[in-house]
Amino acid sequence: xxxxxxxxxxxxxxxxxxxxxxxxxxxxxxxxxxxxxxxxxxxxxxxxxxxxxxxxxxxxxxxxxxxxxxxxxxxxxxxxxxxxxxxxxxxxxxxxxxxxxxxxxxxxxxxxxxxxxxxxxxxxxxxxxxxxxxxxxxxxxxxxxxxxxxxxxxxxxxxxxxxxxxxxxxxxxxxxxxxxxxxxxxxxxxxxxxxxxxxxxxxxxxxxxxxxxxxxxxxxxxxxxxxxxxxxxxxxxxxxxxxxxxxxxxxxxxxxxxxxxxxxxxxxxxxxxxxxxxxxxxxxxxxxxxxxxxxxxxxxxxxxxxxxxxxxxxxxxxxxxxxxxxxxxxxxxxxxxxxxxxxxxxxxxxxxxxxxxxxxxxxxxxxxxxxxxxxxxxxxxxxxxxxxxxxxxxxxxxxxxxxxxxxxxxxxxxxxxxxxxxxxxxxxxxxxxxxxxxxxxxx
Amino acid sequence: xxxxxxxxxxxxxxxxxxxxxxxxxxxxxxxxxxxxxxxxxxxxxxxxxxxxxxxxxxxxxxxxxxxxxxxxxxxxxxxxxxxxxxxxxxxxxxxxxxxxxxxxxxxxxxxxxxxxxxxxxxxxxxxxxxxxxxxxxxxxxxxxxxxxxxxxxxxxxxxxxxxxxxxxxxxxxxxxxxxxxxxxxxxxxxxxxxxxxxxxxxxxxxxxxxxxxxxxxxxxxxxxxxxxxxxxxxxxxx
Numbered sequence: 001x002x003x004x005x006x007x008x009x010x011x012x013x014x015x016x017x018x019x020x021x022x023x024x025x026x027x028x029x030x031x032x033x034x035x036x037x038x039x040x041x042x043x044x045x046x047x048x049x050x051x052x053x054x055x056x057x058x059x060x061x062x063x064x065x066x067x068x069x070x071x072x073x074x075x076x077x078x079x080x081x082x083x084x085x086x087x088x089x090x091x092x093x094x095x096x097x098x099x100x101x102x103x104x105x106x107x108x109x110x111x112x113x114x115x116x117x118x119x120x121x122x123x124x125x126x127x128x129x130x131x132x133x134x135x136x137x138x139x140x141x142x143x144x145x146x147x148x149x150x151x152x153x154x155x156x157x158x159x160x161x162x163x164x165x166x167x168x169x170x171x172x173x174x175x176x177x178x179x180x181x182x183x184x185x186x187x188x189x190x191x192x193x194x195x196x197x198x199x200x201x202x203x204x205x206x207x208x209x210x211x212x213x214x215x216x217x218x219x220x221x222x223x224x225x226x227x228x229x230x231x232x233x234x235x236x237x238x239x240x241x242x243x244x245x246x247x248x249x250x251x252x253x254x255x256x257x258x259x260x261x262x263x264x265x266x267x268x269x270x271x272x273x274x275x276x277x278x279x280x281x282x283x284x285x286x287x288x289x290x291x292x293x294x295x296x297x298x299x300x301x302x303x304x305x306x307x308x309x310x311x312x313x314x315x316x317x318x319x320x321x322x323x324x325x326x327x328x329x330x331x332x333x334x335x336x337x338x339x340x341x342x343x344x345x346x347x348x349x350x351x352x353x354x355x356x357x358x359x360x361x362x363x364x365x366x367x368x369x370x371x372x373x374x375x376x377x378x379x380x381x382x383x384x385x386x387x388x389x390x391x392x393x394x395x396x397x398x399x400x401x402x403x404x405x406x407x408x409x410x411x412x413x414x415x416x417x418x419x420x421x422x423x424x425x426x427x428x429x430x431x432x433x434x435x436x437x438x439x440x441x442x443x
Numbered sequence: 444x445x446x447x448x449x450x451x452x453x454x455x456x457x458x459x460x461x462x463x464x465x466x467x468x469x470x471x472x473x474x475x476x477x478x479x480x481x482x483x484x485x486x487x488x489x490x491x492x493x494x495x496x497x498x499x500x501x502x503x504x505x506x507x508x509x510x511x512x513x514x515x516x517x518x519x520x521x522x523x524x525x526x527x528x529x530x531x532x533x534x535x536x537x538x539x540x541x542x543x544x545x546x547x548x549x550x551x552x553x554x555x556x557x558x559x560x561x562x563x564x565x566x567x568x569x570x571x572x573x574x575x576x577x578x579x580x581x582x583x584x585x586x587x588x589x590x591x592x593x594x595x596x597x598x599x600x601x602x603x604x605x606x607x608x609x610x611x612x613x614x615x616x617x618x619x620x621x622x623x624x625x626x627x628x629x630x631x632x633x634x635x636x637x638x639x640x641x642x643x644x645x646x647x648x649x650x651x652x653x654x655x656x657x658x659x660x661x662x663x664x665x666x667x668x669x670x671x672x673x674x675x676x677x678x679x680x681x
Contacts, residue, residue, distance in 0.1 A: 005655045008676045013622075014654040020618045025540045028578050033536065034569040182508070 042260050049138070055145035062138070064222055066129040071206070071218045074121035078206075081121070082369055085114030089361070100302065107361045108295030113288055115357020115370045116350045119203030120283075124276045126199060130168065131271035135263035139164060150233070159189035163232065166196030167225075168275055170401045173198075174408055184246050187409055188239055191418050192232040194397035194405075197225045199279065200349040204392045207353050211374040212385035220386060224393050231394065231425065282348060286400075290344055290351040294318065294358050313359065332391065332430045333384035346396045383437040387430040395426035446494045446605045447522070448487075451515055451546070452530030453539050454501035457558045460588035461530055462498045465598070470498070475514050489598040497524065503538070505545045507658040519551050520643060525605045527551040528597070533563040533570055533585070547579060547614035550644040554604050555583035556597055561590075580614050615646070621679070626650060628675045636668045 006013075049058055089110035096102035133139050143160040150160060159180060166173030173193045180186040197205075205224055209217035240246045297318040299305055304315040313319055321343070322336030329339045337359055345352035353370070360373035374380070380388060396419050397405070406415040450465075452458040462470070466485025475482045483498035499518060500511035507513055519527060529546055531539040546553050557563075557570060575583040582600050586593035617623055629649035634640050639648065639662065651659040652672065663669055 004673060005652065005660070005676065008673075008679075009653060009655075016622070017618060017650065017654055021541060021544050021616060022537075024544065024616055025537055028540070029536060031578065032571045032574045034571055 045260060046141070049141050050144060052148075056149070059142050059145055060226075062133065062142075063225065066126070066133070067222045067225070068218055069129055070122050070125045070202075071221060074125045077121035078118050082114065082118040085110050085117065086369060089114065099306075100299075103299055104295065107299070107358055108292055111361030112291035112295055112354045112358035113283065115361070116203060116283055116287055116291070116354045118370070119206055119350070119353065120276075120279065122202055122206055123199045123279050124272060126202060127168065127272040127275045128268065131268045132263050135261065135267055135271065137260040159185065159236075162189055162193055163196050163229075166193045166198060168199055169278065170194050170196065170198045170397055171404050174401065174404045177408065187414060188236055188246050190405055190408055191239065191414065191421075192236050194401055194418065194422060195228045195232040195235065195394065197228040197393055198349075199275075200282075200398065201393055203350055203353045204345075205389050207356065207371060207374065208380060208385045208389050210371045212380045212382050214382075216382075220389065223386075224389055227390060227429075228393055231429070235421070235425070283350070286348050287350050287354060290347045291354040291358060294340075294344055294351070294355045297321065298359060318359075331434075332387055332427070333381070333434055334388060334391075335379050337379055338388055342391065342395065345392065346398060348398045348400070349392060352392055383434060386437075387433040390433055391426045391430040393426075394422055394429055396422050444492070446492060446526065446602065447497070447524045448494050448601055448605075449497045449499050449518060449522075449524040449527045450530065451499040451519075451527060451542070452501060452558075453503050453532060453542060456501075456530050456532040456539065457588035458498070458501055458530050461528070461556065461558065461586070461594075461597075462496060464588060464591055464594050465494075465496050475518075480510055480514050487598065489602065492602055494598075494601065502542065504542060505549065506654075507656050513658065516549070519546070519549055525552060526554055526601050528554050528556055528601065530556045530558050533557040533560045534566055534568065536570075543579065543581075544614075544616065547581065548616065548644075548647050548650065550613065550647065552604055553579075553581040554597070554600050555579065555581055556586045556593070557583060558586045558588050560585040560592075561587045613646070618650075622653065625653060625676070625679055628679075629653070629672060632668050632671045632675060635671075636666045639663075639666055639668075 048054055089106040093102050093106040096105060146160050162173045162176040165176050170193055173196060174190050177186045177189045180189060205221040209220045213220045298313060298316045300317055305312055318340055319336060322340040325339045325343060326336040341352045341355040344355050356374060357370040360370055402415060402419060405418050409415060450458060450462050465487045470483045470485040473482050480500055485496045487494040487496055499515040502512045502515050505512050505516040527546060529543050531543060543555060572583050572585055582604055584593055584596050584600055586597060626646060626649045629652060630645050633645050633648055652663060
């Protein structure tokens with residue numbers, strides 16, 4: 001019956017009724033409100049920040065400022081951490097007599113895990129910036145600005161909050177969709193949430209960007225975030241059109257805008273700390289485990305890999321695995337190292353970085369730092385580097401996110417769908433980047 | 444006689460404070476039947492009359508889109524409280540009056556409490572309470588829940604409103620010629636279904652049908668008038 005009425009009256013009858021009620025309120029208001037309310041500073045800010053035309057450019061500009069800040073300010077801190085850890089690696093290599101144990105500590109622990117920890121500063125600074133935006137009251141306004149577009153595109157306005165949270169981590173992002181009332185709107189939001197570039201991807205962007213994009217590193221990283229948003233919107237639009245389950249319009253919602261406030265030092269730092277510590281915990285558990293596996297596979301069979309004084313990575317189990325899956329990635333221009341990095345990255349995307357760090361650390365005898373080592377190795381051109389970043393952004397969400405998607409959708413169907421469409425989309429986008437770049441004469 | 448009073452309002456308008464002021468903070472807390480939404484009930488004795496105060500969930504509107512809104516709306520429609528106190532944030536009338544309009548359309552016996560009047564004054568507003576009453580056809584008073592200002596007056600007004608329950612005039616919003624005509628036609632059809640028309644305000648029912656409200660359509664689906672309603676809708680299409 002509901003379908004029939006919508007068919008007869010058109011989709012927008014409900015909106016038309018709501019508009020009439022608000023029109024009536026605006027007629028009544030001047031008759032009951034005497035005295036003019038002076039414009040407060042908050043109103044003036046809102047006039048600019050929520051402006052129909054200025055709102056979006058201001059949002060994008062602030063976002064850009066956030067990433068420049070994250071990238072530039074964190075660089076010296078990252079260098080310090082890496083230097084410190086590689087020193088520790090060298091010391092342990094010299095002082096441990098057992099060769100295999102020395103390699104494990106130097107290459108696996110200090111090289112691989114250290115490679116990941118070097119990206120702690122950008123993550124902390126990203127969360128610091130986000131906390132400032134959130135505590136000042138701007139983030140809620142960003143939701144308001146974006147909602148106008150999202151609603152037209154068929155995404156529920158409330159989905160913006162889970163999306164924003166997804167920038168930190170997709171897991172709370174997926175869980176935050178619980179605030180969405182309609183099941184269809186909710187599942188749609190869950191499906192596109194992994195496209196929001198979570199902080200785990202940031203180390204990969206910073207690594208590849210710094211190694212091969214030169215002066216365009218920050219722009220390349222920023223473009224990944226924008227790409228994620230654009231793809232999320234496009235996919236939502238596509239799913240709404242193509243999958244019968246999602247047909248129909250999202251229900252409108254009211255968003256309460258908090259007052260602007262000056263962020264407090266304490267509040268901001270505790271916000272940053274809470275989220276940043278999650279990364280540290282993850283580094284100590286799942287990432288560490290993943291890196292041990294990578295170290296093991298790349299160091300064994302021991303005799304074949306450590307041939308006399310030569311280190312023959314080509315003989316390792318990891319190389320066998322990598323070369324097995326390399327053909328799939330050849331059209332994208334990734335070699336077998338890129339392929340295995342992505343393979344293990346599905347456990348947690350930081351492991352992509354950890355894999356590179358372990359591989360280059362082993363090859364260089366544990367002295368090389370991962371960014372220059374990657375640059376020198378020449379396994380990525382700027383173009384394939386960008387494609388690799390995009391692939392990392394889009395392909396399978398990490399294992400923990402998959403588990404949460406399954407729990408929240410209560411369906412293996414949607415879970416598998418999320419994984420499969422991610423893989424296909426990642427491949428298509430990476431291929432498009434390489435292809436389009438090729439047209440313009442880049443390689 | 445016990446007067447049954449429901450308290451409703453947008454989130455963050457001071458609804459809980461007013462509920463506590465009215466009941467002295469003593470409340471029976473439970474759940475709405477079959478729902479995970481909290482239900483609070485308290486008593487208020489004013490000038491020898493007992494009032495039972497029921498706290499409804501805070502909502503912005505009364506659609507079928509969320510459990511909170513449904514709980515609030517079903518209570519008003521099915522339990523028919525004698526008076527519904529609509530607590531309005533006086534410093535943010537534009538958003539808050541939307542719920543007020545919906546309550547009036549629902550033909551609830553509304554008393555409007557313009558709360559946070561102090562905040563509104565600080566912002567430079569002055570509110571013409573009489574004009575609010577005249578325009579909306581429901582008694583309105585100014586309150587400041589934090590200082591208990593206007594609480595005695597609120598109780599007086601609620602008691603007064605409880606007496607005039609049946610003599611209320613209907614509040615009609617014009618939705619433009621096309622929809623107004625349609626609403627009238629549907630009202631004519633719906634009147635024939637005695638079960639529906641005795642339980643629900645008919646004009647509201649017609650509006651909700653046009654809004655394709657899922658809960659209401661479920662009801663109409665069972666009505667013998669179903670086909671006639673669809674025919675009326677189809678007629679306007681051509």
